[in-house]
Amino acid sequence: MQKIIRILFVLLLITTNSSRAQQKSSSGIQFRENTFAEALQVAKKENKLVFLYVYATWCGPCIELKMTTFKNKSVGSLYNSTFINFSLNGEKGEGPMLAQKYGFQGYPSFFFIRPDGKVLYRAEGFYDSKGFVELGQEVFKISKR
Structure with missing residues:
Protein backbone atom coordinates (compact mmCIF):
# COMPACT_ATOMS: atom_id res chain seq x y z
CA MET A 1 0.00 0.00 0.00
CA GLN A 2 2.83 2.41 0.85
CA LYS A 3 4.44 1.67 -2.49
CA ILE A 4 1.25 2.69 -4.33
CA ILE A 5 1.01 5.90 -2.29
CA ARG A 6 4.65 6.74 -3.12
CA ILE A 7 4.05 6.12 -6.82
CA LEU A 8 0.96 8.34 -6.78
CA PHE A 9 2.86 11.06 -4.92
CA VAL A 10 5.70 10.98 -7.49
CA LEU A 11 3.18 11.15 -10.34
CA LEU A 12 1.51 14.12 -8.67
CA LEU A 13 4.87 15.92 -8.37
CA ILE A 14 5.72 15.22 -12.01
CA THR A 15 2.32 16.46 -13.17
CA THR A 16 2.56 19.62 -11.06
CA ASN A 17 6.07 20.45 -12.29
CA SER A 18 5.07 19.80 -15.89
CA SER A 19 2.07 22.09 -15.51
CA ARG A 20 4.25 24.87 -14.02
CA ALA A 21 6.80 24.50 -16.83
CA GLN A 22 4.05 24.82 -19.44
CA GLN A 23 2.70 27.95 -17.74
CA LYS A 24 6.15 29.55 -17.62
CA SER A 25 6.83 28.75 -21.26
CA SER A 26 3.53 30.17 -22.47
CA SER A 27 3.83 32.99 -24.94
CA GLY A 28 1.43 35.41 -23.24
CA ILE A 29 1.95 38.01 -20.56
CA GLN A 30 3.83 36.68 -17.55
CA PHE A 31 2.48 38.37 -14.43
CA ARG A 32 4.78 38.49 -11.41
CA GLU A 33 3.76 36.77 -8.22
CA ASN A 34 5.02 39.16 -5.57
CA THR A 35 3.84 42.29 -3.83
CA PHE A 36 3.29 45.57 -5.58
CA ALA A 37 6.17 47.11 -3.61
CA GLU A 38 8.46 44.35 -4.89
CA ALA A 39 7.26 44.98 -8.45
CA LEU A 40 8.21 48.65 -8.05
CA GLN A 41 11.66 47.65 -6.77
CA VAL A 42 12.22 45.40 -9.79
CA ALA A 43 11.02 48.19 -12.09
CA LYS A 44 13.52 50.57 -10.55
CA LYS A 45 16.34 48.04 -10.93
CA GLU A 46 15.45 47.29 -14.56
CA ASN A 47 14.48 50.87 -15.45
CA LYS A 48 10.99 49.84 -16.60
CA LEU A 49 7.40 50.80 -15.92
CA VAL A 50 5.09 48.57 -13.92
CA PHE A 51 2.07 47.44 -15.88
CA LEU A 52 -0.65 47.04 -13.23
CA ASN A 72 -1.41 36.32 -27.38
CA SER A 87 -2.04 41.70 -11.83
CA LEU A 88 -4.22 42.41 -8.86
CA ASN A 89 -7.70 41.46 -7.73
CA GLY A 90 -9.21 44.85 -6.94
CA GLU A 91 -11.38 43.36 -4.21
CA LYS A 92 -8.82 41.37 -2.18
CA GLY A 93 -5.42 41.73 -0.54
CA PHE A 112 1.39 52.09 -16.27
CA ILE A 113 3.36 53.21 -13.24
CA ARG A 114 6.83 54.69 -12.89
CA PRO A 115 9.22 53.04 -10.41
CA ASP A 116 8.56 55.96 -8.03
CA GLY A 117 4.90 54.87 -7.84
CA LYS A 118 3.44 57.70 -9.97
CA VAL A 119 1.00 56.83 -12.74
CA LEU A 120 2.25 57.68 -16.22
CA TYR A 121 -0.80 56.38 -18.11
CA ARG A 122 -4.10 54.68 -17.37
CA ALA A 123 -6.69 52.88 -19.48
CA GLU A 124 -9.84 50.84 -18.94
CA GLY A 125 -11.98 48.25 -20.67
CA PHE A 126 -11.46 45.34 -23.00
CA TYR A 127 -8.75 45.42 -25.69
CA ASP A 128 -8.18 42.85 -28.39
CA SER A 129 -4.60 41.73 -29.02
CA LYS A 130 -3.88 44.32 -31.69
CA GLY A 131 -5.25 47.16 -29.58
CA PHE A 132 -3.34 46.01 -26.53
CA VAL A 133 -0.05 45.92 -28.43
CA GLU A 134 -0.78 49.43 -29.72
CA LEU A 135 -1.52 50.59 -26.16
CA GLY A 136 1.78 49.16 -24.89
CA GLN A 137 3.74 50.72 -27.74
CA GLU A 138 2.13 54.13 -27.16
CA VAL A 139 2.84 54.04 -23.42
CA PHE A 140 6.45 53.02 -24.09
CA LYS A 141 6.86 56.02 -26.46
CA ILE A 142 5.37 58.36 -23.85
CA SER A 143 7.73 57.00 -21.19
CA LYS A 144 10.77 57.83 -23.31
CA ARG A 145 9.87 61.50 -23.83
Whole structure:
Protein backbone atom coordinates (compact mmCIF):
# COMPACT_ATOMS: atom_id res chain seq x y z
CA MET A 1 0.00 0.00 0.00
CA GLN A 2 2.83 2.41 0.85
CA LYS A 3 4.44 1.67 -2.49
CA ILE A 4 1.25 2.69 -4.33
CA ILE A 5 1.01 5.90 -2.29
CA ARG A 6 4.65 6.74 -3.12
CA ILE A 7 4.05 6.12 -6.82
CA LEU A 8 0.96 8.34 -6.78
CA PHE A 9 2.86 11.06 -4.92
CA VAL A 10 5.70 10.98 -7.49
CA LEU A 11 3.18 11.15 -10.34
CA LEU A 12 1.51 14.12 -8.67
CA LEU A 13 4.87 15.92 -8.37
CA ILE A 14 5.72 15.22 -12.01
CA THR A 15 2.32 16.46 -13.17
CA THR A 16 2.56 19.62 -11.06
CA ASN A 17 6.07 20.45 -12.29
CA SER A 18 5.07 19.80 -15.89
CA SER A 19 2.07 22.09 -15.51
CA ARG A 20 4.25 24.87 -14.02
CA ALA A 21 6.80 24.50 -16.83
CA GLN A 22 4.05 24.82 -19.44
CA GLN A 23 2.70 27.95 -17.74
CA LYS A 24 6.15 29.55 -17.62
CA SER A 25 6.83 28.75 -21.26
CA SER A 26 3.53 30.17 -22.47
CA SER A 27 3.83 32.99 -24.94
CA GLY A 28 1.43 35.41 -23.24
CA ILE A 29 1.95 38.01 -20.56
CA GLN A 30 3.83 36.68 -17.55
CA PHE A 31 2.48 38.37 -14.43
CA ARG A 32 4.78 38.49 -11.41
CA GLU A 33 3.76 36.77 -8.22
CA ASN A 34 5.02 39.16 -5.57
CA THR A 35 3.84 42.29 -3.83
CA PHE A 36 3.29 45.57 -5.58
CA ALA A 37 6.17 47.11 -3.61
CA GLU A 38 8.46 44.35 -4.89
CA ALA A 39 7.26 44.98 -8.45
CA LEU A 40 8.21 48.65 -8.05
CA GLN A 41 11.66 47.65 -6.77
CA VAL A 42 12.22 45.40 -9.79
CA ALA A 43 11.02 48.19 -12.09
CA LYS A 44 13.52 50.57 -10.55
CA LYS A 45 16.34 48.04 -10.93
CA GLU A 46 15.45 47.29 -14.56
CA ASN A 47 14.48 50.87 -15.45
CA LYS A 48 10.99 49.84 -16.60
CA LEU A 49 7.40 50.80 -15.92
CA VAL A 50 5.09 48.57 -13.92
CA PHE A 51 2.07 47.44 -15.88
CA LEU A 52 -0.65 47.04 -13.23
CA TYR A 53 -3.76 45.14 -14.30
CA VAL A 54 -6.67 45.46 -11.85
CA TYR A 55 -9.45 42.89 -12.24
CA ALA A 56 -12.37 41.25 -10.46
CA THR A 57 -13.16 37.54 -10.62
CA TRP A 58 -16.76 38.22 -11.69
CA CYS A 59 -15.81 40.70 -14.47
CA GLY A 60 -16.69 39.39 -17.95
CA PRO A 61 -14.20 41.53 -19.90
CA CYS A 62 -11.48 40.59 -17.38
CA ILE A 63 -12.12 36.91 -18.01
CA GLU A 64 -12.08 37.46 -21.77
CA LEU A 65 -8.76 39.37 -21.53
CA LYS A 66 -7.24 36.50 -19.57
CA MET A 67 -8.49 33.90 -22.07
CA THR A 68 -7.55 35.77 -25.26
CA THR A 69 -5.54 39.00 -25.26
CA PHE A 70 -3.16 38.13 -22.42
CA LYS A 71 -2.34 34.75 -24.05
CA ASN A 72 -1.41 36.32 -27.38
CA LYS A 73 2.23 35.84 -28.41
CA SER A 74 2.71 39.42 -29.69
CA VAL A 75 1.16 40.87 -26.54
CA GLY A 76 3.36 38.69 -24.33
CA SER A 77 6.50 39.50 -26.28
CA LEU A 78 5.98 43.26 -25.96
CA TYR A 79 4.76 43.38 -22.36
CA ASN A 80 7.24 40.83 -20.97
CA SER A 81 10.22 42.67 -22.47
CA THR A 82 9.02 46.23 -21.83
CA PHE A 83 7.17 46.24 -18.49
CA ILE A 84 7.14 44.63 -15.06
CA ASN A 85 3.71 42.97 -15.24
CA PHE A 86 1.61 42.77 -12.10
CA SER A 87 -2.04 41.70 -11.83
CA LEU A 88 -4.22 42.41 -8.86
CA ASN A 89 -7.70 41.46 -7.73
CA GLY A 90 -9.21 44.85 -6.94
CA GLU A 91 -11.38 43.36 -4.21
CA LYS A 92 -8.82 41.37 -2.18
CA GLY A 93 -5.42 41.73 -0.54
CA GLU A 94 -3.58 44.84 -1.74
CA GLY A 95 -6.32 45.49 -4.30
CA PRO A 96 -8.68 47.86 -2.46
CA MET A 97 -5.81 49.99 -1.12
CA LEU A 98 -4.09 50.32 -4.50
CA ALA A 99 -7.39 50.85 -6.31
CA GLN A 100 -8.12 53.75 -3.97
CA LYS A 101 -4.56 55.12 -4.23
CA TYR A 102 -4.65 55.15 -8.02
CA GLY A 103 -8.28 56.24 -8.35
CA PHE A 104 -9.46 53.30 -10.35
CA GLN A 105 -12.99 53.57 -11.73
CA GLY A 106 -13.93 50.14 -13.06
CA TYR A 107 -12.86 46.70 -14.22
CA PRO A 108 -10.65 45.99 -16.02
CA SER A 109 -8.26 48.86 -15.35
CA PHE A 110 -4.68 49.23 -16.54
CA PHE A 111 -2.09 51.47 -14.95
CA PHE A 112 1.39 52.09 -16.27
CA ILE A 113 3.36 53.21 -13.24
CA ARG A 114 6.83 54.69 -12.89
CA PRO A 115 9.22 53.04 -10.41
CA ASP A 116 8.56 55.96 -8.03
CA GLY A 117 4.90 54.87 -7.84
CA LYS A 118 3.44 57.70 -9.97
CA VAL A 119 1.00 56.83 -12.74
CA LEU A 120 2.25 57.68 -16.22
CA TYR A 121 -0.80 56.38 -18.11
CA ARG A 122 -4.10 54.68 -17.37
CA ALA A 123 -6.69 52.88 -19.48
CA GLU A 124 -9.84 50.84 -18.94
CA GLY A 125 -11.98 48.25 -20.67
CA PHE A 126 -11.46 45.34 -23.00
CA TYR A 127 -8.75 45.42 -25.69
CA ASP A 128 -8.18 42.85 -28.39
CA SER A 129 -4.60 41.73 -29.02
CA LYS A 130 -3.88 44.32 -31.69
CA GLY A 131 -5.25 47.16 -29.58
CA PHE A 132 -3.34 46.01 -26.53
CA VAL A 133 -0.05 45.92 -28.43
CA GLU A 134 -0.78 49.43 -29.72
CA LEU A 135 -1.52 50.59 -26.16
CA GLY A 136 1.78 49.16 -24.89
CA GLN A 137 3.74 50.72 -27.74
CA GLU A 138 2.13 54.13 -27.16
CA VAL A 139 2.84 54.04 -23.42
CA PHE A 140 6.45 53.02 -24.09
CA LYS A 141 6.86 56.02 -26.46
CA ILE A 142 5.37 58.36 -23.85
CA SER A 143 7.73 57.00 -21.19
CA LYS A 144 10.77 57.83 -23.31
CA ARG A 145 9.87 61.50 -23.83
